Amino acid sequence: MFNGAILVGANERTGGEPFHAVHPATGAKGEVAFSNASTQDVADACALAEDAFASFSSLTPDARAAFLEAVAEQILAIGDLLIETAMAESGLPRPRLEGERGRTVGQLRLFASYVRQGDWLEATIDKALPERTPLPRSDLRRVNQPVGPVGVFGASNFPLAFSVAGGDTASAFAAGCPVVVKGHPAHPGTGELVARAIGAAVKACGLHEGVFSYVPGTTHELGGALVADPRIKAVGFTGSRGGGLALMKIAAGREEPIPVYAEMSSINPVVLLPGALAARGEAMGTAFVGSLTMGSGQFCTNPGLVIALDGPDLDTFVAAAATAMTGNQPQVMLTPGIHEAYEKGVAALAGAPGVTTIARGAEAEGCNRGQHAFFAADAATFRDNAALAHEVFGSSSILLKCKSIDEVNETIASLEGQLTATLQMTDSDADDAAKLLPTLSRKVGRILTNGWPTGVEVTHAMVHGGPFPSTSDGRTTSVGTLAMMRFLRPVCYQDVPDALLPAALQDANPWGLTRRMEGKLEVAA
């Protein structure tokens, strides 16, 4: 159950001006009064996290993996209450939330198996060369170590998979970092249920209570205090560009600046190459609208931009997309605020010079439903007006008509950083694709062909990141096992006696790791 508590380690607190969840499908206020955490709660949570660091960071890979698995078990043990609470608080349908729970549990288990493998430690050994002339070489051994306590901001659009026990928390735990979560005010009951599940796993595994704390609330002051706390050493965030930038500024202004891994805004260009348009323009038009409107378009990978050569084959695509969109019922958006921001963004696009409306979805029946929108402009108009490239979070997209492949390339080159780019192509488009790929790869974290960008697999090879402003640091990812690297740093031990070295670097290799010895990988038996 949930009762509106703040969870500072094992300690339940109440306090602050109470707030209520708003059920977006009806606009009704939820019954439970949730406590607003104070900056003192944040400070206490961070102090506990710091206390927990020494023991949590030095767990064996097996013990850390067992904890991640226990979190997954505890989340499943909540049962249907979790799904029902998330449905009421987010307006998302049951199948989507059941899928999201599966993904949350699956990613915790994936991290557990990856932690056990141990190659993320990157144990690297260059033994001493005492006979080397003119100077002997010291014994040098490097291993990745966790950075310290991590602050996590849950996202509104994934109440499970990118929230309290989502990718940021799972990857920080996997790296060995205690976590303090700032709960998103849009889904406080869901957040508390998951926070209690993590607390139960901490207890069941006999870990220090400071490994996890949950500070819910509605004020920027709370999130600001979390980022500013000197015990926090890195931050994970998914949300608005404004929010991410504000937190980055706080982090950079600290006496000890820290990294904020913020995933913020992306319009995910989809390029329709001529061969694909000729071969399957109609089918692509329908499939595009499916991807655009899925989940009310509330995905960071939503296809908010389509780029193509003008001509009759493009007209076929446009007609099919318009047919698919017209009459398509809008779904409930996540919060009244997100719905309002969507309507404003769509109105701005509709009124922008040189932009025409291709189609709108059915008018909304009920509150907080975002009517789908598809616009068109020529690419030159788009390149001259930076505002047209801003993310409109929801099911809105704009088609850019180009005169040549060179203009497609020029338009891609003018874009800000993106999470994804998609090429719709056939074999006959290979030369054009080869021309565009180098430009695309400088702009995005993931390039796909003949698919749609919505739907992000949680795997080892996945990159859910990209140059600014899609994220604050394009060198990494917030989805997949590589996400752990955000919360690790390399430490080199020089001439340190074997018994004092971390287990990963000791001569006997007690954890049975694959290690790099003198530059060559030695695979564990």
Ligand code: NAP
């Ligand atoms: P948000 O406003 O950025 O909030 C996300 C979290 O950050 C909340 O916990 C919020 O807490 C906190 N926060 C925001 N600004 C802050 C600041 N200046 N100082 C301290 N904490 C701050 O995002 P949202 O509420 O999820 O949605 C708003 C908009 O974000 C959407 O309309 C959409 O444009 C965008 N969005 C984008 C994505 C994406 O994946 N691209 C995903 C979700 C949302 P408080 O509000 O309690 O302070």
